Amino acid sequence: MSSPVIVYPPELPVSAARDEIAAAIRDHQVVIVAGATGSGKTTQLPKICLELGRERIAHTQPRRLAARTIAERVAEELHVELGDLVGYKVRFTDQVSDATRIALMTDGILLNEIHRDRLLRRYDTIIIDEAHERSLNVDFLLGYLHRILPERPDLKLIITSATIDPESFAAHFTSRNGEPAPIVEVSGRTYPVEIRYRPLSDADATPEESAAGGRGRGRPAGRDSVKSLRSSEPAATEPEDEVGAIVAALRELDREAPGDVLVFLPGEAEIRDAAEAVRGAYRSSTSPVEVLPLYGRLSAAEQHRVFEKSKVAGLRRRVVLATNVAETSLTVPGIKYVIDAGTARISRYSARSKVQRLPIEAVSQASANQRSGRAGRQSSGIAIRLYSEDDFEKRPEFTEPEILRTSLASVVLQMLSLGFGDITEFPFLTPPDSRGVKAAFDLLTEIGAVDLPRGSQPRLTRVGREISRMPMDPRFARMLVEAARAGSDVLTAVTPIVAGLSIQDVRERPSADAPQSVRDEADRMHARFVDPTSDFLTLVNLWNHLREQQKELGSSAFRRMCRSEHLNYVRVREWFDVHRQLKTLVKAPKHSGRPATEGAPDPDAVHRAILAGLLSQIGILDERTASTSKNKAKGEKRRIAEYRGARGIRFSIFPGSGLRRKSPQAVMAAEIVETSRTYARTVAAIDPAWAEALAGDLAKRQVTEPHWSKDAGAAVAYEKVTLFGVEIIPKRRVQFARID
Numbered sequence: 001m002s003s004p005v006i007v008y009p010p011e012l013p014v015s016a017a018r019d020e021i022a023a024a025i026r027d028h029q030v031v032i033v034a035g036a037t038g039s040g041k042t043t044q045l046p047k048i049c050l051e052l053g054r055e056r057i058a059h060t061q062p063r064r065l066a067a068r069t070i071a072e073r074v075a076e077e078l079h080v081e082l083g084d085l086v087g088y089k090v091r092f093t094d095q096v097s098d099a100t101r102i103a104l105m106t107d108g109i110l111l112n113e114i115h116r117d118r119l120l121r122r123y124d125t126i127i128i129d130e131a132h133e134r135s136l137n138v139d140f141l142l143g144y145l146h147r148i149l150p151e152r153p154d155l156k157l158i159i160t161s162a163t164i165d166p167e168s169f170a171a172h173f174t175s176r177n178g179e180p181a182p183i184v185e186v187s188g189r190t191y192p193v194e195i196r197y198r199p200l201s202d203a204d205a206t207p208e209e210s211a212a213g214g215r216g217r218g219r220p221a222g223r224d225s226v227k228s229l230r231s232s233e234p235a236a237t238e239p240e241d242e243v244g245a246i247v248a249a250l251r252e253l254d255r256e257a258p259g260d261v262l263v264f265l266p267g268e269a270e271i272r273d274a275a276e277a278v279r280g281a282y283r284s285s286t287s288p289v290e291v292l293p294l295y296g297r298l299s300a301a302e303q304h305r306v307f308e309k310s311k312v313a314g315l316r317r318r319v320v321l322a323t324n325v326a327e328t329s330l331t332v333p334g335i336k337y338v339i340d341a342g343t344a345r346i347s348r349y350s351a352r353s354k355v356q357r358l359p360i361e362a363v364s365q366a367s368a369n370q371r372s373g374r375a376g377r378q379s380s381g382i383a384i385r386l387y388s389e390d391d392f393e394k395r396p397e398f399t400e401p402e403i404l405r406t407s408l409a410s411v412v413l414q415m416l417s418l419g420f421g422d423i424t425e426f427p428f429l430t431p432p433d434s435r436g437v438k439a440a441f442d443l444l445t446e447i448g449a450v451d452l453p454r455g456s457q458p459r460l461t462r463v464g465r466e467i468s469r470m471p472m473d474p475r476f477a478r479m480l481v482e483a484a485r486a487g488s489d490v491l492t493a494v495t496p497i498v499a500g501l502s503i504q505d506v507r508e509r510p511s512a513d514a515p516q517s518v519r520d521e522a523d524r525m526h527a528r529f530v531d532p533t534s535d536f537l538t539l540v541n542l543w544n545h546l547r548e549q550q551k552e553l554g555s556s557a558f559r560r561m562c563r564s565e566h567l568n569y570v571r572v573r574e575w576f577d578v579h580r581q582l583k584t585l586v587k588a589p590k591h592s593g594r595p596a597t598e599g600a601p602d603p604d605a606v607h608r609a610i611l612a613g614l615l616s617q618i619g620i621l622d623e624r625t626a627s628t629s630k631n632k633a634k635g636e637k638r639r640i641a642e643y644r645g646a647r648g649i650r651f652s653i654f655p656g657s658g659l660r661r662k663s664p665q666a667v668m669a670a671e672i673v674e675t676s677r678t679y680a681r682t683v684a685a686i687d688p689a690w691a692e693a694l695a696g697d698l699a700k701r702q703v704t705e706p707h708w709s710k711d712a713g714a715a716v717a718y719e720k721v722t723l724f725g726v727e728i729i730p731k732r733r734v735q736f737a738r739i740d
């Protein structure tokens with residue numbers, strides 16, 4: 001094989017440190033390379049490995065977008081065709097060949113290769129990039145590699161990290177003689193970045209907060225920000241929303257030296273909105289501004305534009321609107337200014353409501369600093385944060401590792417699917433809580449994802465295998481699996497329900513200090529969708545309304561409609577997004593169930609599918625509490641009907657539910673939340689027989705009073721069926737044998 005000519009860009013810190021790095025790799029099995037973003041870790045390390053004679057290098061990235069762009073970049077630097085010496089593997093696409101020595105891939109792909117190649121023998125070098133992100137995949141890989149390294153003495157492992165706590169990786173990979181793995185620090189030249197705080201005039205922010213933040217208290221911001229914003233925009237009011245704030249920040253930067261702007265936003269939808277607004281704001285401008293979005297679902301060609309020279313004549317500047325992919329994994333060239341909305345979509349499991357969500361959250365201080373640091377790569381720069389300094393100070397220092405933010409049920413499920421064996425013995429960087437692990441097994445057994453044969457290792461069932469491929473709360477995944485089995489019409493109805501449950505409620509209730517008339521209006525608006533037997537069907541009604549309106553109205557009219565109907569527009573869009581993702585994940589098998597019928601599917605079938613994920617979240621009405629509440633005269637304080645739930649809990653239906661006044665005999669709830677009392681939210685009436693059918697062996701049957709019945713001419717008895725301690729069928733006659 002002809003060797004490529006390897007040249008290192010002289011300006012990169014990694015190039016300067018390459019002898020030191022090469023020596024460390026030669027002498028140690030595990031090496032940690034820490035350095036500021038943009039110092040050349042990602043693009044230069046594989047070349048150093050190549051020069052060391054490594055033949056089969058796996059180079060992992062947390063995101064597909066990064067894996068592909070970096071492969072292109074490395075191929076370009078080595079003057080080779082992509083797919084030849086340098087290739088990449090991501091879900092759905094491969095660009096590798098027998099000649100490939102450097103393979104970029106997502107960390108998920110490498111994890112999957114363990115199935116077929118337990119010791120990852122196809123590689124002699126593994127680079128785990130962006131390890132500081134501590135995604136679940138990175139933690140799985142680092143745990144697994146820790147375990148197999150003694151069996152693969154020839155394997156080299158290189159872990160790269162932004163300058164965030166590289167010591168934790170070094171300590172995890174302590175060698176047999178007690179030495180932690182060496183850390184090579186590559187310090188890059190960086191220039192000072194001036195931080196300016198420009199919080200939104202958010203109604204939620206207290207006046208002191210906005211004032212303190214706006215003036216950049218305690219920080220030599222150089223000028224009084226609030227005044228400068230206003231002096232240039234005499235007619236404009238202070239921006240109330242993110243999009244307005246971004247345009248205002250760009251106007252502020254118009255008075256600064258030329259240079260491109262990188263804007264950090266939480267997701268694709270926000271990027272599209274901001275792009276529209278920025279283009280609009282600069283449409284009639286004499287010197288044009290080029291707006292470039294950068295997020296995962298863009299086409300490769302669109303992503304590419306960010307790394308190419310602009311073709312626009314007389315361009316004033318570029319404005320790149322990016323998700324946190326540009327925070328550490330991709331370096332957008334030419335950036336002098338950063339505008340940081342301060343948020344990201346962070347996957348998070350709520351132990352309280354037991355739901356995995358992808359809420360937009362404030363990023364950590366470390367992330368915010370990474371973001372602003374992007375402005376100081378080539379010369380001194382400015383970062384405008386669209387939040388207050390107080391807000392910054394209150395943020396956590398680091399983002400928690402994903403393993404602490406994920407439902408352990410998902411973690412256990414993935415470990416079983418990867419064949420990692422006993423979770424309590426796995427060498428995690430951060431081990432999960434052991435009580436949590438037990439609860440995770442309970443849940444997985446409940447939804448039929450895991451078999452726990454006595455005395456042997458837990459096994460994934462077929463349903464479990466399907467669920468493990470679905471990146472969402474296992475309960476919700478179970479609902480979709482069941483819906484797909486029931487047929488495509490049921491799946492079509494259940495998908496928006498599951499999407500709706502995965503996000504925060506789009507219905508907004510005005511706060512308690514809002515005028516009564518406003519609160520009544522919101523209630524009236526929301527009441528239009530209520531189905532008195534099922535809050536899930538209420539969601540479907542709301543969904544249908546939103547879809548129709550979205551089709552009919554333009555995007556700004558739709559946004560106004562949402563506001564006037566007390567529906568949160570950002571969450572509505574999130575609902576649409578999640579729905580679209582779920583649709584690509586689950587398809588009903590063509591032959592399954594009844595043929596798709598016109599109109600709405602059988603509501604019972606929809607509810608049975610939902611119940612498949614909620615077996616331990618059912619309740620049977622406690623008659624004593626029900627009768628009191630029914631007998632009470634009008635106007636008197638009603639006693640609230642209570643339900644007996646699984647494992648001895650008692651709950652009542654949440655006041656916002658459409659079933660609140662109905663008190664059906666048996667219910668299921670999507671969430672059981674403890675506040676001042678225990679409430680079930682998003683509830684529907686069920687037939688307990690459905691639960692019995694779905695529960696299989698989990699349902700316990702107890703036979704009493706066996707006797708001979710003359711009428712039946714048979715031995716009969718009574719049977720009680722319980723599920724997690726809930727009497728779902730209190731007494732039913734069973735017949736043993738008939739004698740002719």
Ligand code: CDP
Binds near residue numbers: 043329330331332
């Ligand atoms: O991984 P790290 O953040 O340390 O740096 P890198 O991604 O290897 O980037 C090193 C340099 O290559 C930066 O100056 C990037 O701007 C540049 N680069 C580029 O221009 N185009 C790419 N597709 C990738 C990197």
Ligand code: MG
Binds near residue numbers: 041130328
């Ligand atoms: Mg990198």
